[in-house]
Amino acid sequence: xxxxxxxxxxxxxxxxxxxxxxxxxxxxxxxxxxxxxxxxxxxxxxxxxxxxxxxxxxxxxxxxxxxxxxxxxxxxxxxxxxxxxxxxxxxxxxxxxxxxxxxxxxxxxxxxxxxxxxxxxxxxxxxxxxxxxxxxxxxxxxxxxxxxxxxxxxxxxxxxxxxxxxxxxxxxxxxxxxxxxxxxxxxxxxxxxxxxxxxxxxxxxxxxxxxxxxxxxxxxxxxxxxxxxxxxxxxxxxxxxxxxxxxxxxxxxxxxxxxxxxxxxxxxxxxxxxxxxxxxxxxxxxxxxxxxxxxxxxxxxxxxxxxxxxxxxxxxxxxxxxxxxx
Numbered sequence: 287x288x289x290x291x292x293x294x295x296x297x298x299x300x301x302x303x304x305x306x307x308x309x310x311x312x313x314x315x316x317x318x319x320x321x322x323x324x325x326x327x328x329x330x331x332x333x334x335x336x337x338x339x340x341x342x343x344x345x346x347x348x349x350x351x352x353x354x355x356x357x358x359x360x361x362x363x364x365x366x367x368x369x370x371x372x373x374x375x376x377x378x379x380x381x382x383x384x385x386x387x388x389x390x391x392x393x394x395x396x397x398x399x400x401x402x403x404x405x406x407x408x409x410x411x412x413x414x415x416x417x418x419x420x421x422x423x424x425x426x427x428x429x430x431x432x433x434x435x436x437x438x439x440x441x442x443x444x445x446x447x448x449x450x451x452x453x454x455x456x457x458x459x460x461x462x463x464x465x466x467x468x469x470x471x472x473x474x475x476x477x478x479x480x481x482x483x484x485x486x487x488x489x490x491x492x493x494x495x496x497x498x499x500x501x502x503x504x505x506x507x508x509x510x511x512x513x514x515x516x517x518x519x520x521x522x523x524x525x526x527x528x529x530x531x532x533x534x535x536x537x538x539x540x541x542x543x544x545x546x547x548x549x550x551x552x553x554x555x556x557x558x559x560x561x562x563x564x565x566x567x568x569x570x571x572x573x574x575x576x577x578x579x580x581x582x583x584x585x586x587x588x589x590x591x592x593x594x595x596x597x598x599x600x601x602x603x604x605x606x607x608x609x610x611x612x
Contacts, residue, residue, distance in 0.1 A: 287320065294313070298310045299313065336394055338367065339368070339393055340369075341355060341399070345375065349524075350550055354399055354569050357571060357572060357574040358576060361574045372387070376463065385410075386414065395417045395583065395584070396418045397580065400422050400467075402424055404420065408430075417583040419591075424466050426465070426466050433572050434592075435595050436597060437466075437470030439596065440471075440598075441474025447605065448517040453608045455487070455514070459504055461495060461496035461500075494521070494525050496521060496524060498531065500528065501529050504528075505533065509538070517545040517547070523549065523552045530546055541604055545605040548562050548563070551565065560603035566599075579591045
């Protein structure tokens with residue numbers, strides 16, 4: 287239609303300076319009038335790049351996932367990349383299966399959030415030949431490319447906040463499926479007690495499933511102790527929601543009778559009554575960092591990227607000083 291070669295059309299549609307401006311405008315006008323659209327599939331066969339990224343998440347309904355994926359998409363879009371999303375349902379076998387499916391679809395890179403596989407990707411990489419970045423890896427590993435919240439320090443800060451408020455019986459409500467993140471947050475809790483000379487009481491440790499229902503059930507035996515805790519540090523904000531519901535069901539007041547601290551700083555946390563004191567995970571920033579790590583790998587970076595992102599303690603109304611009358 288334009289009376290020029292395929293390569294001239296290709297250059298003109300990309301506004302290449304190698305083609306005269308009047309020719310570019312004429313070809314683009316013809317393309318517009320004809321309703322022409324370039325074939326991404328055909329282009330990928332030539333360039334060996336699909337301009338797509340695969341993202342594996344544990345559960346798309348998790349508010350943390352939403353924040354992370356927003357950061358990934360924001361950075362990907364800035365670089366002309368599209369994002370495919372798939373659930374692993376926190377199942378290691380499904381996680382690997384989804385990653386391999388993405389490879390078969392010729393994505394340029396893969397980001398896995400809350401990986402249950404971790405180090406097993408090391409031998410897989412030699413076969414898959416697709417760069418992978420783990421975000422908040424939930425299984426202990428020394429994977430080459432990862433982005434992780436600095437769990438130990440963040441949890442130490444959260445527990446120390448309660449200690450400064452004169453609490454001495456502080457419970458830890460963890461996630462039995464949390465793997466590495468739970469182990470690190472528990473370690474920060476223990477380290478804070480030790481640093482301040484407080485005895486560790488194993489009866490003050492309980493485990494839910496990272497969701498409100500599981501945390502609500504796990505909180506019940508803690509409150510039934512002869513000497514119940516005066517404060518509780520929860521694995522995440524969803525666990526804090528369940529803990530707060532159980533506390534209220536016992537006729538106790540937050541924070542008058544018991545203080546509560548969460549982890550994540552989900553959007554809903556500031557609207558709870560009382561508003562939740564929590565550790566802020568910069569979810570969007572972490573998503574952007576994971577995507578930027580992939581871009582560095584695309585550019586030829588050879589060294590590994592093991593990024594630790596600091597958390598930030600956000601103090602709200604769910605914590606208060608311990609009073610002897612409690």
